[in-house]
Amino acid sequence: MPITPDPTTPAGAAVLDLADLMDDLQERTGQWPGADTVSILEGWLHRFSFAIEENLTSQVTGRAWVLRRWDRHSDDVTLWSDKASALASLAQHVHSAWDDVAGEDGVPLRPPADDRKAVDLFYELRQDIEGYTLYDEDIARCVLAPRNPSLSDAEECAEANSTAVFHAMRGPDDEGLPCMEIAGILVFAYLDADREAVRVSVHLDTTDEQLVRADSTVPMVVEIEDTTVFDNLTPLPAPAQPTGWKARFRRLTRRPAPSGGGKCRQGG
Template identity: 85%
Template sequence: MPIKPDPATPAGGAIIDLADLMDGLQERTGEWPGADAVSILEGWLSRFSFAVEENLTPQVTGRAWVLRQWNRHGDDVTLWSDEASALASLAQHVRSAWDDVAGEEGVPFRPPADDRTAVDLFYGSREDIEGYSLYDADISRCVLAPRNPCLSDAEDCAEANSAAVFHAMRGPDDEGLPCMEIAGILVFAYLDADREAVRVSVHLDTTDEQLVRADGTVPMVVEVGDATVFDNLTPAPAPAQPTGWKARFRRLTRRPVLSGDAQWRQGG
């Protein structure tokens, strides 16, 4: 089926312009001379851009410890969530091969109980035969530049939820705290020794603008288990109106106080 270009679109209008140019060439020369056709096409193609302009933003989604072990038989790379786990795995390998270094200068016949010491002694004696490297690195992904999500749009919410990032601590000496980030909102959850409690802290200073209401607040519901402990979605209910003698007393106190002359005129 023939494709009909739409003149209302930039691409469709350009195609129609090209057809007019080639028709004009045909009328002038009775054919499409190669040099003339190439010149027309060259000018026409310059109107287009074929570059990919997706605004991709690198986003750090976590960190991993990279352990590389090599010897004359191979080169292996594994990923670990923390340094201690990677070191424990490395020490397990070292102890299984301890007979290869036992009794050498400065090396005891039995591997030390401390993982770091065992690893250093083993590889210090095998530096020309095998070795390792252990370092931490960011885990990143490229995503389209985030747009402000709309809370009433299920697709927007799903996209924002799928882009949520967890920022873990690098280790016990890290001054930061474990945090989840979503739509600019930071939620910290951690053990607080000073308060002797599990502490959850929500920071809204960097919330995506689309989520902020006209009064500067962010619609939020906080639940612990099945109990809602915070909800600012609906306004607080109006205070109940008094009934019985309380209502009568309030009505009396709201009546204007009349002077003696006014009371006389009213028959008081």
């Protein structure tokens, strides 16, 4: 079945333009000379982009501490979830190699108990022989630009769940709080010293639009262990039907008024 190009679309208009170019070539030369045809097609194909755009976006999923330690025999890079762990690893090496500096220029025979002091003193004395760098970096991934998931579509829900991100604190001095993010919803869970409690806070201001209902609420169920503590999915119960004298009174008030405004007509 022949395909009719649609001139209202960019692709259809381009096909019709190519047909005009080839018809013009046919009229001028009586044929389609190879060199002329290649030249026409080359210019025509430049109007198109054949790159596959996945619409990827970079997403920060956490942070890691990068420790690089080198000496004359090795150059190692390791990743750590927090600065204290990286320093502890570095201090372990310092303790094992302390004999290399012990007793020199008043250096104690045993390393300081404080990891930070031990590391600083050791590498100050060994700066021409070995060293280290320690810094934090974002951990990122490239994902398809998130689309608004539908709660009725299991596949879309699974896709959204797989892109959930945990935002950890950088350290005790960080003013932020640990947070999980999914479909624009932010869930904070942390220890609250002021309330002396484990506190969970849900923020819905940036929720994906497709999850928001017509009444501007987000369907949600919150559970602790096996107990549901919040549920806005269950519709409100219908008002109870009145019984007894209340029902009788309501029936009386709904009776139609007598014709004539309630006045009795007199005969005669």
